[in-house]
Amino acid sequence: SPVAVTARDVAADGKPALVHYPHSSLWVPLKEGGAARGALGIKFSRPYSYEDSTAAFLELVSDEVTLALRNARSYEAIEDQRRRLEIVSAIGRRLASSLDRWSIMRTLREELGAFLNFDGFILATITQTSEGPVAEGYQYVGGVEEVVPPVPLAVTGPSREAYEAGKPVLVRRSPWARTFEGKELERDVWTVGQGAAIFVSGPPSDRRRVSRSFVWVPVLGVDQITALLSLQSYTEGAFDDWHVKLLQDIAAHVSLALANADHFAQAQTERARLEALHLLEMGVAASSDERQLADAVFSVVGDYLGSTHMVLAYLDVAGLVAGFAAQRDESATPIGPVAIDAAPFFHRMIEAGGGVSDVSTDEPADVGGPIGSYIFTRSPSHVVWAPITQNDRVVAGLVAMRNDGARFQPTHLKLLEAAMPVVGIALRTMRLHHANELALAQSVRIQELAALAGHELMSVVANIADQARTMLECAGTVCWAFDTEGRVTATRGSGDAAAEEVLGWAGLSSDDRVAPGGIVSGKAHDYAWNLVPLWYGERLVGAIGAVHASTLVAEPSAAALDFARHAAVAIENARLVAETRGRIRTLEAVAAFTELTPTEPDRARSEMARLVSLSLAGSQGELWLLEDGELVRRSNNGEMAPHVPVSDSAQLLRALTASAGGRRLRALLDLVGAPQDAFAIPIQVEGRFAGLLVARM
Numbered sequence: 001s002p003v004a005v006t007a008r009d010v011a012a013d014g015k016p017a018l019v020h021y022p023h024s025s026l027w028v029p030l031k032e033g034g035a036a037r038g039a040l041g042i043k044f045s046r047p048y049s050y051e052d053s054t055a056a057f058l059e060l061v062s063d064e065v066t067l068a069l070r071n072a073r074s075y076e077a078i079e080d081q082r083r084r085l086e087i088v089s090a091i092g093r094r095l096a097s098s099l100d101r102w103s104i105m106r107t108l109r110e111e112l113g114a115f116l117n118f119d120g121f122i123l124a125t126i127t128q129t130s131e132g133p134v135a136e137g138y139q140y141v142g143g144v145e146e147v148v149p150p151v152p153l154a155v156t157g158p159s160r161e162a163y164e165a166g167k168p169v170l171v172r173r174s175p176w177a178r179t180f181e182g183k184e185l186e187r188d189v190w191t192v193g194q195g196a197a198i199f200v201s202g203p204p205s206d207r208r209r210v211s212r213s214f215v216w217v218p219v220l221g222v223d224q225i226t227a228l229l230s231l232q233s234y235t236e237g238a239f240d241d242w243h244v245k246l247l248q249d250i251a252a253h254v255s256l257a258l259a260n261a262d263h264f265a266q267a268q269t270e271r272a273r274l275e276a277l278h279l280l281e282m283g284v285a286a287s288s289d290e291r292q293l294a295d296a297v298f299s300v301v302g303d304y305l306g307s308t309h310m311v312l313a314y315l316d317v318a319g320l321v322a323g324f325a326a327q328r329d330e331s332a333t334p335i336g337p338v339a340i341d342a343a344p345f346f347h348r349m350i351e352a353g354g355g356v357s358d359v360s361t362d363e364p365a366d367v368g369g370p371i372g373s374y375i376f377t378r379s380p381s382h383v384v385w386a387p388i389t390q391n392d393r394v395v396a397g398l399v400a401m402r403n404d405g406a407r408f409q410p411t412h413l414k415l416l417e418a419a420m421p422v423v424g425i426a427l428r429t430m431r432l433h434h435a436n437e438l439a440l441a442q443s444v445r446i447q448e449l450a451a452l453a454g455h456e457l458m459s460v461v462a463n464i465a466d467q468a469r470t471m472l473e474c475a476g477t478v479c480w481a482f483d484t485e486g487r488v489t490a491t492r493g494s495g496d497a498a499a500e501e502v503l504g505w506a507g508l509s510s511d512d513r514v515a516p517g518g519i520v521s522g523k524a525h526d527y528a529w530n531l532v533p534l535w536y537g538e539r540l541v542g543a544i545g546a547v548h549a550s551t552l553v554a555e556p557s558a559a560a561l562d563f564a565r566h567a568a569v570a571i572e573n574a575r576l577v578a579e580t581r582g583r584i585r586t587l588e589a590v591a592a593f594t595e596l597t598p599t600e601p602d603r604a605r606s607e608m609a610r611l612v613s614l615s616l617a618g619s620q621g622e623l624w625l626l627e628d629g630e631l632v633r634r635s636n637n638g639e640m641a642p643h644v645p646v647s648d649s650a651q652l653l654r655a656l657t658a659s660a661g662g663r664r665l666r667a668l669l670d671l672v673g674a675p676q677d678a679f680a681i682p683i684q685v686e687g688r689f690a691g692l693l694v695a696r697m
Helices: 002-013 052-095 101-115 158-165 177-181 241-285 290-305 344-352 364-368 370-376 414-450 457-472 497-505 558-593 601-615 649-657 661-671
Strands: 017-019 024-032 035-044 120-129 132-141 144-152 169-171 190-193 196-199 213-220 225-233 309-315 321-327 333-338 382-390 393-402 476-482 488-495 520-524 527-536 539-548 622-627 630-634 640-645 678-685 688-696
Touching: 002 017, 002 024, 002 035, 024 052, 035 052, 052 101, 052 241, 101 120, 101 132, 101 144, 101 241, 120 144, 132 225, 158 169, 158 213, 158 225, 169 241, 213 241, 225 241, 241 290, 241 414, 290 309, 290 321, 290 393, 290 414, 309 333, 309 370, 321 370, 333 370, 344 370, 344 382, 344 393, 364 370, 370 393, 382 414, 393 414, 457 476, 457 488, 457 539, 457 558, 476 497, 476 558, 488 497, 497 520, 497 527, 497 539, 527 558, 539 558, 558 601, 601 622, 649 661, 649 678, 649 688, 661 678
Parallel strands: none
Antiparallel strands: 017 024, 024 035, 120 132, 120 225, 132 144, 169 213, 190 196, 213 225, 309 321, 309 393, 321 333, 382 393, 476 488, 476 539, 520 527, 527 539, 622 630, 622 688, 630 640, 678 688
């Protein structure tokens, strides 16, 4: 307007302006600090109404007006500062008790909403990634609080400018409003274009979608920007520098609150980790075997990590891969044992070494083993491997898996780093405990074998078979005792009867067997078997055969060889005792023969049968006498049973004593009903055939 133009000219010139015609007007500058900052004017409809004295008077009035304006501005600034400090103080008090980011956002929104008018509020935290900074956080739009999906700052506009420059960005009139409003914008997703990104949200009934004015203020942490604050409005020019200063003052409290929230979250995470570690240690300490150990580990670690499946694999005392697997809230099931070459995933992991690491399915061979097939056939979304080391060597490992589409949190994986040494110590302790139990059991076995001195051979081999079954941890065992000619003199078994076939599987069933120098192992009929020879000096006195339920077992240990040496001594002692007792009974029988009364032939024959039966009780000896052209077996109770006619005793004697008489003797034994392992010695009196002495081998 003409009045405004005149006022600007007077303020620019810094001198009074007096006009007399056609109307009277007078303007004087308002000076402050030697510079004109405005103008004061009067006018009248009649010409020549003002004089120079009027101008001098008006200049005095302008000085008072300038003072009044300066006081008004000072008071306004003080009031603005008071209001800003009041808001900042109220927000600071409430933020001091906020322990998470969501409560920080809600506190800011509630306090700012009580003092300011705005349509939207955003608190975005900045996370550094390999692809650059990413913003994620919370916003309030149209009465709705929600989490904003992460978005790279590289695709945003004013927020990226505020982050990179480290200074506030105030936009009183958004140049992107008309651009985005002319498009069909999808809700609850990021829309990128024209150097900016917009996230449309709020109630569907609200047709306003794009802010027309906004302010972004960076939140500075210790040494970098950690968050961004923003006020949004659908009205142009809704914010000014006062709002910028307010958000800058609030940003200091927000930075402290975010740091406190992060520290509190870390403390809570650490507390939960220590609690889980304590529960794990308690469960491990109460475990008595590997299965209970696996259940304890799966229960605690699975709940803490949120894993859907877990596997604990380790190398057992035989160097085989064994372990347990379990689904969430289910009992552990055994895996293996298998050779390490048959578990390629486990083999690859122990060779890789290192710490807790993510596992991928880049190696097709991993799926072939029992561990890899259990994991990778279930379409996992995230798999981690935690090695267990002893003396810088990986001896076991824990596999945690999720197949629900989620991934493990990096902070939670720290539990595995702390838990694996505990599990490793428990595995080693169990192995040592098992070794101590085996050593104690071995000592007891040796003592029991030593206590068998003087026992009958059958009880000795039966005891050896029973103890060998527990020592070798097998399904069945058989113990054979051999005489000096290699014949089997005693056999006893324990458990699975298939162990009786081990001697044949080893090719040692014949009497002229070639004794093996050491333990013989093999597979037959879905069994793994071992044959442990029992040597006494340079003579094979027996053997132990064992069959296992699995086709893959470890070779017998040094304890088995020690047991074999003591078992051989026990068998040889039993044989010598039996031989000594037999000789004593034979000598007693020979001495008793001299006391027989020839005048009572029938009684003498019965007594001879009794003495033979007693002296040869171990080999089931029988006495057959030739009486009236018949071979008659005499029993120890005096009864006569079966009779075998002999037509020509002289011819029979010549046939039996001939070089080829073995076949005729075998036929005669079959005729008298003797078993296949029996043998006979012809009895001659003055060169004539008088009977047979029959016994079993």
